[in-house]
Amino acid sequence: MRRYVLPVLPASLLGSVLLSAATGSVKVPLESVIGGLLGFRAEGLAATVIDLRLVRTVAALASGASLGAAGAILQSLFRNPLADPFVLGISSGSSLAIAATLIAGTGLGLISSYDPQALYVAGALGALAVSLAVVALSSLLRSVLGLVLVGVMLGYLASALTTLLVITSDVERMRAFTFWTLGTFSASKWSVVSSVLPIAIGSLLVSLLVAKPLNALLFGEETAASMGASVRASRVVAVAVAASLVSCSVVVSGPIGFIGLAAPHAVRLLLRTEDNRLIVPLSALVGAELAVLSDVAARTLMSPLELPVTAVTSLFGAPTVLVLVMRRWGIR
Amino acid sequence: MRARDLSAGYGRREVLTGVSLEVEKGKLTLVVGPNASGKSTLLKTLAGILKPLGGVVLVDGREVNRMGGRERARTIGAVTTSRPQVSEMTVEEVVGMGRYPWTGPFHLLTPRDREAVERAMEVTGVVHLRRRRVTELSDGQLQRVLIARALAQEPDYLILDEPTTHLDAPSRIEVMTLLRDLASEEGVGVIASTHELELALRFGDKIVLVSSGTVKVYQRPEDAVGDPEFAGAFSVGRSISLSPVSLSVEVLQRPRGDAPKAFVVSGSGTGPPVFRALVRGGYEVSAGVLHENDIDYHVAVSMGLEVVSERPYFPISEGALRAALERASASDLIVFTYPPIGPLNSGNLRLLEELLSMGLEVYGVGSSRTYDVPGLRVVGSVEELPIAGERRISVAPALPSWSGTRYTGSSPRSSGSSRDRSS
Structure with missing residues (x-):
């Protein structure tokens, strides 16, 4: 199985990128797409269209990969198959912090209208705050579902506060932002994507280093310690990396649900493995692909209307959760 | 491995005090005692998983508690009672995890690592299970695999908490036999706790009684049997007796x-x-x-x-x-x-x-x-x-x-x- 999956995944990712660049209200022939992607033969309308689609495709790649890797880390860290940045409220916490920074910052003139790096820092801190709250609660809550419920409620709380902030602030400035709080790739700009992309790639590289101690932690804290893992430090790094990844994703595209949940499960299902050295990077790959495909679906399903991408991810994500819950706690 | 005037416990709560004992290479030391007497606490402290509240644990003159994680893991291997959540891992992968303190940041196994994994699987008799997934193993097989994982660390000392609990009778004897062989044939210093008094007396080279907040060390099982305090720790109102000749437990x-x-x-x-x-x-x-x-x-x-x-x-x-x-x-x-x-x-x-x-x-x-x-x-x-x-x-x-x-x-x-x- 592994032999077939490992080469197929990158190939299909490439395919979905091409698909994303080719589909939309304006028809662009595939050869112009490939040519455009390779940096030549792009002219006139096709060039503009490809450029627009390319931005959101790259945004989807970055955001999806970040969410996939973050989801894999969180699932292993909490030993909870339902863990995911969105389910645990981490994405919502991140967007609350970003919205607050954006409104306060631009209102007070501290930051220019949309400074991606400042927003990344704010988003990472917001994600970290919610993550730490979940970590603290997880030591009190033994139940897997209990933790999820707490996460969902924290998420609702953060979303409600975000909505309050957005509604009470300057309507004109917040119009685009409202759509952003629902999760979308349509508002992506090169300026944002290009400054967040290196941070996302850096975080993904660090996440590869977390895989080894995460594997040890599968054996339980004490055994992990006896194997030479520094349990506390590994946990701190894992939470921090997940928060950073979530923030990258949120800055680019707002909170997007279920990609972080579905990607690691898809990888586990395909490879039948518990090895985080495989699960974390491949979840990034699958997450990227899911995000790109979801974006394509969001653009085309109700065309010319565009759906928030979370609406699409929920269509496959929510049933995934239901199946997981049924399988583990449902009818025997 | 030597513990000197050790106090062990959690937080500020002392479970054991005045513990002095030696775990020797090539010997199987078995720790017995009533439930909740502090057997696990003692073993975790010896393994460096718990910080001692007082006193020291020394290996070759070095304080276990001051060793780095990797160095300690290369010296002491541990098998705890926690059940690993690695159901989809294969036996070979699980044992391979034992190379943790030897591998780089991506845990890529070198030929030297593979050799150690192979050896650990051979010694514990799980080579034929290498492609099996953890879910497909019996409890006894899983225990042997977990012991193999600890052995792959190539430790001088092996510490096991209740390795025979939850096992059926043949597997208990199998695991005990394995521990004895690890000590006598591989030269590892093995210390394990067990509920099974009679097995402990038969397999142990040395017996440690954990009872009423401290430990008592017996150089031979016969010494333990001869000590009324030892039988007293296990018997409610003198209901059993221990035979110093056959090392067996009799119902009085x-x-x-x-x-x-x-x-x-x-x-x-x-x-x-x-x-x-x-x-x-x-x-x-x-x-x-x-x-x-x-x-x-x-x-x-x-x-x-x-x-x-x-x-x-x-x-x-x-x-x-x-x-x-x-x-x-x-x-x-x-x-x-x-x-x-x-x-x-x-x-x-x-x-x-x-x-x-x-x-x-x-x-x-x-x-x-x-x-x-x-x-x-x-x-x-x-x-x-x-x-x-x-x-x-x-x-x-x-x-x-x-x-x-x-x-x-x-x-x-x-x-x-x-x-x-x-x-």
């Missing part, structure tokens, strides 16, 4: 004033099954005449039975015979187990003659007996002996009320067989 007979009495004439190992059956059946059992070097004597004394005895290698004396006769004739049940008879114990045959001539009924138990004694009431096995309280044997030889009391008992097996005999 608890005398009740009104219990019917049984007297057993045995020898050379023919008696213990009968002793135990009769004690279970509610009799107060005594035995004789037994030589003090006879295994039956030894078991009888361990079980707390009254024994009429004779000095080793002396013919049975008149005095002993008279004492036995007195005791037997006052019993409700007399049983003979057909021991080998020679010049030194032929007195026991005279004892039987006397008893029969008094008109007492004597049961003979022994399906594979090599000789007969006339006048005995022969039954095939202990189960066919009358059980106390059900049909108490009266001293009168003729027993017309047999058929009337036949079905009053609660043991269908014994009443069934006696019916077969009488019909």
Whole structure:
């Protein structure tokens, strides 16, 4: 199985990128797409269209990969198959912090209208705050579902506060932002994507280093310690990396649900493995692909209307959760 | 590995104090003690998983607690009671995780690492399971795999918390045998806790008793057995005894004033099954005449039975015979187990003659007996002996009320067989 999956995944990712660049209200022939992607033969309308689609495709790649890797880390860290940045409220916490920074910052003139790096820092801190709250609660809550419920409620709380902030602030400035709080790739700009992309790639590289101690932690804290893992430090790094990844994703595209949940499960299902050295990077790959495909679906399903991408991810994500819950706690 | 004046516990709560002990390479040290006495706390502290509250644990003069994680893991391997959540991992992957303290940040195994994994799997006998997933293993196999994982760290010392709990009987013995071999053949210093007192006494080179907040170290299992404090830690109101010769645990007979009495004439190992059956059946059992070097004597004394005895290698004396006769004739049940008879114990045959001539009924138990004694009431096995309280044997030889009391008992097996005999 592994032999077939490992080469197929990158190939299909490439395919979905091409698909994303080719589909939309304006028809662009595939050869112009490939040519455009390779940096030549792009002219006139096709060039503009490809450029627009390319931005959101790259945004989807970055955001999806970040969410996939973050989801894999969180699932292993909490030993909870339902863990995911969105389910645990981490994405919502991140967007609350970003919205607050954006409104306060631009209102007070501290930051220019949309400074991606400042927003990344704010988003990472917001994600970290919610993550730490979940970590603290997880030591009190033994139940897997209990933790999820707490996460969902924290998420609702953060979303409600975000909505309050957005509604009470300057309507004109917040119009685009409202759509952003629902999760979308349509508002992506090169300026944002290009400054967040290196941070996302850096975080993904660090996440590869977390895989080894995460594997040890599968054996339980004490055994992990006896194997030479520094349990506390590994946990701190894992939470921090997940928060950073979530923030990258949120800055680019707002909170997007279920990609972080579905990607690691898809990888586990395909490879039948518990090895985080495989699960974390491949979840990034699958997450990227899911995000790109979801974006394509969001653009085309109700065309010319565009759906928030979370609406699409929920269509496959929510049933995934239901199946997981049924399988583990449902009818025997 | 040496612990000096160690205090161990969680947070500020001291569980153990004043612990000094040594774990030697090449020896299997087994830690026993009542539940919640602090066995796990002790082992976790020795393994460096818990910080000692006082004192030190030293390995080759280095303090375990000051070692880095990797260095410590290369010195001490541990198998804890927590169940790993690695159901989809293969055995080889799990054992490979043992190379953790040797590999780089991506845990890529070098040929040297693979060799160590292979060796660990060989020693623990799990090579043939290498492609199996953890979910497909039995509890005993999983335990061996987890031990292999710890061994792949190539530690000098191996610490195991309750490695035989939750295992079935054959697997327990298998795991214990493995631990002993790891110590004696691989030269690892192994220390493990166990609930199983008897296994501990048989397999351990050294015994550590954890009880009432401290530990006591016995250099040999025999020393532990000889210490009343040791048996006391396990027995509620003196309900068991430990045999210093066979290192076995016996249930002590608890005398009740009104219990019917049984007297057993045995020898050379023919008696213990009968002793135990009769004690279970509610009799107060005594035995004789037994030589003090006879295994039956030894078991009888361990079980707390009254024994009429004779000095080793002396013919049975008149005095002993008279004492036995007195005791037997006052019993409700007399049983003979057909021991080998020679010049030194032929007195026991005279004892039987006397008893029969008094008109007492004597049961003979022994399906594979090599000789007969006339006048005995022969039954095939202990189960066919009358059980106390059900049909108490009266001293009168003729027993017309047999058929009337036949079905009053609660043991269908014994009443069934006696019916077969009488019909």
